Amino acid sequence: MLSTRPWQRYRILVLEDNKFQRALLVTMLRSLGCEDILEATDGGQALSLIAADGVDVVVCDLQADEHASIDGVEFIRLVGRHQVGSLILVSALGSDLFSAVEMLANGHRISLAGCLPKPIRREHLVQVLERCMPRVTEPARHEHAERMSWSVQDLKSAIMKEQFVPYFQPKASLADGQVRGAEVLARWNHPEAGVLGPYHFIPVMEREGLIDLLTESLLHQALQASRTLAENGTPIKLAINASPLTLQDVGVPNRWRAIAMEHGVPPERIIIEVTETAVAENFIGLLETVTRLRMHGFGVALDDFGTCFSSLQQLSEFPITEVKIDRSFVMRAPATPRGHMIFESILALSHRLGLDTVAEGIETREQLDFVTSAGCTTAQGFLIAKPSSFATLRTLLADIPAPQATQAV
Numbered sequence: 521m522l523s524t525r526p527w528q529r530y531r532i533l534v535l536e537d538n539k540f541q542r543a544l545l546v547t548m549l550r551s552l553g554c555e556d557i558l559e560a561t562d563g564g565q566a567l568s569l570i571a572a573d574g575v576d577v578v579v580c581d582l583q584a585d586e587h588a589s590i591d592g593v594e595f596i597r598l599v600g601r602h603q604v605g606s607l608i609l610v611s612a613l614g615s616d617l618f619s620a621v622e623m624l625a626n627g628h629r630i631s632l633a634g635c636l637p638k639p640i641r642r643e644h645l646v647q648v649l650e651r652c653m654p655r656v657t658e659p660a661r662h663e664h665a666e667r668m669s670w671s672v673q674d675l676k677s678a679i680m681k682e683q684f685v686p687y688f689q690p691k692a693s694l695a696d697g698q699v700r701g702a703e704v705l706a707r708w709n710h711p712e713a714g715v716l717g718p719y720h721f722i723p724v725m726e727r728e729g730l731i732d733l734l735t736e737s738l739l740h741q742a743l744q745a746s747r748t749l750a751e752n753g754t755p756i757k758l759a760i761n762a763s764p765l766t767l768q769d770v771g772v773p774n775r776w777r778a779i780a781m782e783h784g785v786p787p788e789r790i791i792i793e794v795t796e797t798a799v800a801e802n803f804i805g806l807l808e809t810v811t812r813l814r815m816h817g818f819g820v821a822l823d824d825f826g827t828c829f830s831s832l833q834q835l836s837e838f839p840i841t842e843v844k845i846d847r848s849f850v851m852r853a854p855a856t857p858r859g860h861m862i863f864e865s866i867l868a869l870s871h872r873l874g875l876d877t878v879a880e881g882i883e884t885r886e887q888l889d890f891v892t893s894a895g896c897t898t899a900q901g902f903l904i905a906k907p908s909s910f911a912t913l914r915t916l917l918a919d920i921p922a923p924q925a926t927q928a929v
Contacts, residue, residue: 524553525553525649525650526654527554527576527577527649527650527652528552528553528554528555529556530554530556530576530577530605530652530654531556531557531558531573531574531575531576531577532549532554532556532557532558532575532576532577532578532579533557533558533559533560533566533569533570533575533577533578533579534546534549534557534558534559534560534579535560535561535562535563535566535578535579535580535581535595536559536560536561536579536580536581536610537561537562537581538581541581541638542559542561544640545579545610545640546559548640548642548645549579549645551642552642552645552646552649558573558575562590563590563591563592563594563595563598564590566578566580566595566599567590567595567598567599567602570599570602570603570604571602574603574655575604575605575655576604576605576606576652576653576654576655577604577605577606577607577608577633577649577652577654578599578604578606578607578608579608579610580592580595580596580607580608580609580610581609581610581611582609582610582611582621583611592609592611592621593621593624596621596624596625596628596630597624597628599628599630600628600629600630603655604630604655605631605652605653605654605655606631606632606633606651606652606653606654606851607625607630607631607632607633608632608633608634608635608636608648608649608652609621609632609634609635609636610635610636610638610640611635611636611637611638621635622635622852622859626848626849626852631653631848631851631852632851632852633648633649633651633652633653633851633852634647634648634651634852634854635648636648647886650884650886651851651854651884651886651887653851653883670720670721670724672728672730675721675724675725675728675730676730676733678708678710679730679733679734679737682737682741683708683709683710683711684706684707684708684709684721684734684737684738685706685707685708685709685738685741685909686704686705686706686707686738686741686742686745686760686910687704687705687706687707687907687908687909688702688703688704688705688745688758688907688908688909688910688912688913689702689703689705689900689904689905689906689907689908690702690900690904690905690913690916690917691703691759691878691898691899691900691904692898692899692900692904693897693898694891694892694896694897694898694899695897699756699904699905699916699917700756700757700898701756701757701758701759701791701898702756702757702758702759702913703758703759703760703761703793703900703907704738704742704758704759704760704761705718705761705907706718706721706722706734706738706761707907708720708721721734722734726763726765731763731765731766732765732766732769735760735762735763735766736775736776736779738760739760739776739779740779740783742758742760742790743779743780743782743783743785743790744783745758745910745913746758746783746785746789746790747783747784747785748910749914749917750785750789752914754914754917754918755789756789756917757789757790757791757819758789758790758791759790759791759792759793759819759821760790760791760792760793761793761823762792762793762794764794764795764798764801764802764805764806767794767798767806767809767810768802768805768806768809769809770808770809770812772809772813773809773812773813773815773816773818774812774816776792776813776816776818777816777817777818786817787816787817787818788817788818788819790818790819791818791819791820791821791841791842792810792813792818792819792820792821793820793821793823793844794806794810794820794821794822794823795822795823795824796822796823796824796825796846797824799822799838803838807838807839810838810839810840811839814839814841819841819842820838820839820840820841820842821840821841821842821843821844821878822835822838822840822842822843822844823844824844824846824880825843825844825845825846825849825866835869835870835873835875836873840875841875841876842875842876842877842878843866843870843875843876843877843878844878844880844900845863845866845877845878845879845880845896846880846881847880847881847901848881849863850863850879850880850881850882850887850890850891851881851887853890853894854886854887854890860894863894864894864895867894867895867896868895871895871897876897876898877895877896877897877898878896878897878898878899878900879891879896879898879899879900879901880900880901881900881901882899882900882901882902882903882904883901883902883903884903885903887901887903888903
């Protein structure tokens with residue numbers, strides 16, 4: 521008997537033009553405890569169902585009947601415009617074509633959970649379902665937040681009152697399971713709406729030119745937290761996200777070094793995270809600022825690694841100290857032998873370059889075991905710990921070691 525799993529509650533769409541194969545897949549899914557299942561015989565019908573009802577997981581036959589208006593490859597391009605959590609591909613094609621389709625899915629920002637060769641085996645389907653994530657609908661928001669829009673003065677006032685506070689998501693060493701660092705994430709303690717996530721305010725702040733004020737407010741608070749942890753005998757590195765708009769200011773390195781000195785925290789204890797996409801779009805524009813940050817002692821992490829096509833160039837030329845491998849890449853890598861080999865190659869290259877490696881979005885034991893056996897040095901995700909207040913972080917550091925991965929044989 522299969523224990524209750526999160527994916528059993530997902531809405532799953534089976535796209536298969538062959539009646540027998542479709543019935544077989546639906547029967548197999550129901551036998552695994554999945555109840556909310558939709559069926560489609562062609563891509564057009566599937567897209568209509570997705571647009572009307574929303575779908576968490578799509579199980580799609582890559583090869584369509586010659587009379588079909590949309591084949592599996594075109595469906596991948598079109599489904600990227602909709603909110604779908606994960607995609608599972610089914611085909612009798614070779615693994616090399618699966619890898620090409622995987623790249624297409626990645627290019628269209630689709631989370632490919634895995635590829636199932638025909639004939640489909642029950643155990644393989646379970647393994648891929650374990651890697652699936654539900655669709656991200658509009659994040660759960662408080663009633664007040666739904667009705668309110670923030671003026672520039674509202675946001676400035678909230679910054680001055682320190683209503684924007686850092687939450688901390690721990691990062692665990694895969695060598696010993698201990699928490700060695702944490703990422704600083706912005707939250708708004710709104711007096712009426714409660715605690716709000718960054719999707720409520722970051723886009724507005726970037727648009728209105730307030731992102732620098734927010735970043736430096738969080739930096740002050742993070743540095744104070746870092747000092748407190750060090751004084752309590754639990755010094756860890758804290759990582760803070762920097763907007764590419766902020767990093768275009770060449771005065772940032774000197775200013776942030778001065779802030780670190782003001783709090784008595786060595787810059788070596790702080791990591792500045794910049795997304796891979798931002799670097800790809802403005803390599804030269806960010807290079808001066810990031811280089812000077814490194815010269816001042818700050819660590820620099822390349823965030824969301826694996827979501828761009830210029831990744832290897834950035835590894836070799838950008839002055840980083842850490843690579844954070846994007847959660848979508850972590851999910852896809854175990855799906856095919858080629859994906860596994862590429863993941864291990866990235867880790868091997870990073871290690872030879874002297875870079876720390878962090879696997880993001882670790883939510884299952886399978887993912888933890890995979891990144892550990894592949895040679896990753898650090899893990900971050902809900903399986904380790906969810907983002908929380910500073911008080912909770914202190915408790916975690918004292919009492920809750922991160923979960924250990926199964927030893928690779």
